[in-house]
Amino acid sequence: MRILVVGRGGREHAIVWALAKSAKITKIYCAPGNAGIAEFAENVPIQEDQFEELAQFALDHVVDLVVVGPEDPLFAGIVDVLESHRIPVFGPRKNAAIIEGSKVFTKDLMKKYSIPTAAYESFTDYESAHAYLREQSLPIVIKADGLAAGKGVTVASTWEEAETALRDIMVQKSFGDAGNSVVIEECLTGQEMSILAFVDGEVVRPMVPAQDHKPVYDNDRGPNTGGMGTYSPVPHIPQSIVDEAIATILKPTAKAMVAEGRPFRGVLYAGLMITPDGPKTIEFNCRFGDPETQVVLPRLETELVDIFLATVNGRLQDMEISWTDEAAVCVVLASGGYPGPYEKGMPISGLNDVRESIVFHAGTAEKDGQIVTNGGRLLGVTALGADLAEARAKAYEDVERIVYEGRHYRTDIGKKAFDLSQQG
CATH class of the missing domain: 3.40.50.20 (Rossmann fold)
Incomplete structure (x- = not known):
């Protein structure tokens, strides 16, 4: 092939x-x-x-x-x-x-089919949105309707932050046409979890869950990014909750898309919040997550090409998909200054010294036989282990072997889950 x-x-x-x-x-x-x-x-x-x-x-x-x-x-x-x-x-x-391309469409879909999500309203003009915003309580979530490379969402804890975000989206057009409409929704609290699934119409085959780390700094501080690291499994979230999310969110959404004449075929990614009232949907994406893919696929035992072909040929319902019990941790190495301005062309050394991990390249390029920086998120260092602690230790050992000017990474990827699972 x-x-x-x-x-x-x-x-x-x-x-x-x-x-x-x-x-x-x-x-x-x-x-x-x-x-x-x-x-x-x-x-x-x-x-x-x-x-x-x-x-x-x-x-x-x-x-x-x-x-x-x-x-x-x-x-x-x-x-x-x-x-x-x-x-x-x-x-x-x-x-x-469109389930990823328009947040307004997706929120309306979930409302119509009673799929758990945060309360919300959507707007196409700034004045109405601003008036509604001032009637809400903090914290509040403000989302550009369209695609914004994972950066069109603000969780505002102050009115100044909320109003700035709304103005940036709708007036300043920081995200272009993606900001022609805006969604303002309640801020859900709890543990986040991502579940990706292979989907062919109403057939849903979930992958193992993962948890991303969006903020750029340790302890979830700083602006959101495309993702600074991830891990799988998510040991502090019981399988019963995962099963509930699949039953109440992923499967009904696949059926809803068929009912709407928009049958989904590919990878459906559900970004979830595990609230006191159960799993609720933060967002849907129409493709593999990044960096979730870097920990999910290393745990896949079934050949990926077989799953792709089964999905494309309408045979996904006949697929048996198996996963390893090993844990996986991915630490993202980023350019200094990311998610703001950063320099490119910095030589990266130590890649050949990595011992235990798979290094997935993102924003890199080759120049005169040397790997150099060429983006914000540069590398995803992924390690497998018998448990989360072992995978995490291996990944960070290899992270230290990779060197370039302005190197930045979070030092706490997976720590929250490891600590919570030890408590529980």
């Missing part, structure tokens, strides 16, 4: 790494890829938004399956374009990718 993976980040590196383990696959291409992906795949200089060029490449190289990693091309309709050329593709069509 010949496979083309679309994307350039740590998530795509993890997908390529997992696919490369299969003897069924003879060739993997990645467009455009990154410096780390080049170890397993041939990088192709085609951008994620060049749909016709990607289709032509797939046809010319007799590609058997295209796997789309990022959300932007999914929401823009890459699957529809590829399918129009009769190219098999893993990922939701445009009308289903």
Whole structure:
């Protein structure tokens, strides 16, 4: 089999790494890829938004399956374009990718089908939104409606913070057209958890749960990022709660999308809050999470390509998917200054000294035979262990072996879960 993976980040590196383990696959291409992906795949200089060029490449190289990693091309309709050329593709069509592309659509869907989520209102004009905001209590959550690279959400604990966020989205247009509408919702409290699932219409096959760390600094301080690290399993959240979330959120959402004439096929990602009233939905994404993928796929025992093909061919209901009992921890290494401005082109050393971990590249490039920094989140250092403590220790040992100017990472990835599970 010949496979083309679309994307350039740590998530795509993890997908390529997992696919490369299969003897069924003879060739993997990645467009455009990154410096780390080049170890397993041939990088192709085609951008994620060049749909016709990607289709032509797939046809010319007799590609058997295209796997789309990022959300932007999914929401823009890459699957529809590829399918129009009769190219098999893993990922939701445009009308289903709206579940991530529009928060207003998704909140309205959950309200219509009684899927647990936070109370909310949505607005298209600033004055109405501001008037509503002043009637609410703090803390409050303010979300740009459209895609904002994971950065269009503010959890405001002061009125100044709330009003600034609303003004940035709707007046300053900090996120462009993504801020044409805004969702203002109650702030849920509890433990966060991510559950990703392979979905084909009403068939839902959940993956093992994970927990992300969004804020840039230790102890969940500082601005939110795309994710500074993650771990799986989530030992302090009982399996009964995971099962409840699947039964009351993921499966009803898949059925709701079919009922709405938007059948979902691909990976449905539920960002959840485990509240005193049970699991509630924070958000849905229409693709693998980043960096959740970097801990979920290393725990997968079933061949990933078999799951992709079963989903695309309508056979997901026949799949038996198995997972290892090992724990996985991923620590993200970022550029100094991220998520704000940062410099690029800093040489990265020590990658060959890593002993126990898989290093997934994200914002890296190769220059004159040297791996250099080329983004905000650079590397995801993932280790497996018999339990969370062992995986965490291995990951941090290897993190210390990687050096570059401005190196930044959180030192507490997984610590909360480890501490809470020891208490419980």
